[in-house]
Amino acid sequence: MSHEYVPEIATDRDGNEYEVQGWQGDFYGGKLGFWLFMLTEVMMFGAMFLALTYYFSLHHQDFLDASASLNRYLGGFNTVVLLVSALTMGLGLLKMRSGDVKGAKLMIWATIILAFVFLGVKAVEWTAEYHHGVFLGLDALQSGNEHSKPFGQILFFGMYFTMTGLHGFHIIIGIGLMVWLLKRINAGKVAPDHHILHWNIALYWDLVHLIWVFVFPYFYMIGAGDVTGGITHGH
């Protein structure tokens, strides 16, 4: 609905006039809606963390052993990449709000590149794990064969691939959203005085990195008592 919206006026009995809030161009409504959507993401990942915590308490040592076999350097590198991408995303929004559309676009591009770096590292990790025989559907994660890992490790890796996979899926969605955002900026639909889409996508990206901030320690760091960083373990 691109037609011009003229707010209505309601008048009370004393003749005072009040502007009626319409759904068109409602910046705070758009922001509130997206915050609520973020809450649903928190609940979704929250349920998985709940299951994870429960199994951690049941299979304590298995979880520590499995965690120790993950590559903390790659995971840590990815954490830094995501933190920096959150910074570039935030700077982009600040630039948009201050009227620097070109700078904003540059920052969005930087964020997209960092997102691809994250996915690339993730792919390297998953490939390495696959070659170690640890992947969904492989023997090590099935019960009752000679390669079977202990119960707790099966659960750990099951949750690891599920949660990092879902997180990676959110990264991919985020890249799509940012490309769309760039298109909208180029088309003039997102501009310094009308930047709710940019705002919400920045919010989304913040949540995606925030989830990783919890995923990283829970999977990579709990086994860090063993200081080899996963280089010589997990074969």
Add this chain to the structure above:
Amino acid sequence: MSKTYFDETHCAIGHPKSTFWQWMLTIDHKRIGIMYAVVMFTFFFVAVATAMAMRIELFAPGAQIMDGDTFNQAFTLHGVIMIFLFIIPGIPAVFGNIVMPLMIGAKDVSFPRLNWFTFWLYIVGCIIALSSLFNFTGEGLDFNFADTGWTFYAPYSLNTGTNVITTLVAAFVLGMASILTGLNFLVTIHRLRAPGMDFFKMPLFVWGIYATAWIQLLATPVVGITLVLAILEKYFGIGIFDPSKGGDPVLFEHLFWIYSHPAVYLMILPAFGIMSEIIPVFSRREIFGYRTIALSSASIAGIGYLVWGHHLFTSGMSDLAKTIFSFLTFFVAIPTGIKFYDWVATMYKGKIILKSPMLWALGTIVTFAIGGLTGVTIAMVGSDIHLQDTYYSVAHFHYAILGGVVFLLFAGLHYWYPVVTGRMYKEGVAKVAFWLNFIGINLLWFPMFIAGYLGMPRRYFDYLPEFEIYHQVSGLGAAVILAGLVLMFWNFISSWKSGEPSGTNPWNATTLEWHLPSSPPPLENHSKVPYVDFNPYEYHHGQPVVKFDYETMKRID
């Protein structure tokens, strides 16, 4: 005559000329609500037919018309359709869409195009659910619906060869539609209320929708991810619910009920909202205890999160946890009781008008009281050990959901029929239909309390001869209800064309959806948004206090 929302509409994409595409692409909340109603009630009758088939099967001991496997699929189909396709979208999808924006003086919901998208997401979910009915690989038509019950308990759901995965996907998609509906309504209620209308000047139906929307938003993602985990478990064997890998199937039950118990409150809260609209209007009195009703909706939504464990009393849980969950469950009865006393107190010394919406509301006070109080009996750990998974809990659930939610949905259909269609149904037929339903529900489910108490387990397609009498009375009741339902819907459908024009405010009601410029309303609702400096139900000597000049929407009383 001025144009109504049936004559013109806004569309999500472009400006199509054909009526068909105008309906398919419409973003008008009223049209979307009507389309929800049409699809939902179609599925409702499919599930009713399934239930009738089960009742026929159970009319005598032994196999009558189906074998045990088919029976398992039948009760799953009945449950999945009734829960996920009918009652969860339910009152919010129909009346939350149609009436809520009218009540707060808004032109539409906050995100009309999201609303359009949500409706079609719901349709996609319905199609996936239907597709899981059949096996497409075999020769000819082969039913292969999930046979797990609508709860999909692990580990059986992970092992059965029926189409569980597609059913889970359908439930996930329908859950997303429910989340987005709730989100849309929350923002609408926060942002688009008419000037002057603070939260405590909102009609109580809006309060019901508001509390419901929070449950939709916060609880549904939990079951969504649970279903995703079950799908991954089935495809990849991630182990999470599989005891042969150290997983815990009871965890599935916990995660499932963390959503699905609050879900029963997301069904009932908007229904209570409808009750709170009808009671003051047909008693011609200001509602008793407005704030306590509004806040009890909110507290039911809150307490509802903390009681899911009472579904697991026989599933293996520590005694301490059982005691705590049992104790917390009792608390739900307190705000619910407050509402009931408020409604009764509203009627006291009121000028009660026994039109059909009021009849439905009064009937619900009886049936829901039975449903609610029997719920308290099975909230006690001791008696629940005896009654769990018997016909007693089946009867409790149906008294609460059919006798509470669906009855009030029907009350709302009668109450708001003039707003939606601009016409009045046949009052005499509506009353007959009410009595058929009211007698039918008691015939159908009261014997089940007794049968369940004596040990008749649920979800069995056969039973011992001593239970025959209860099943036969139930079967009779089912036939009576079916007659009532058919009569009621015939009344609605035939009156849409031939009913008397109703005028904008046939009930002398006070809330804003009765102060529209025409009936049915125009595309963008109120000609002018009023300033709201009055309470929603102001009556004096049986007459509405607030009057408007409909040209300017200024108060003239």
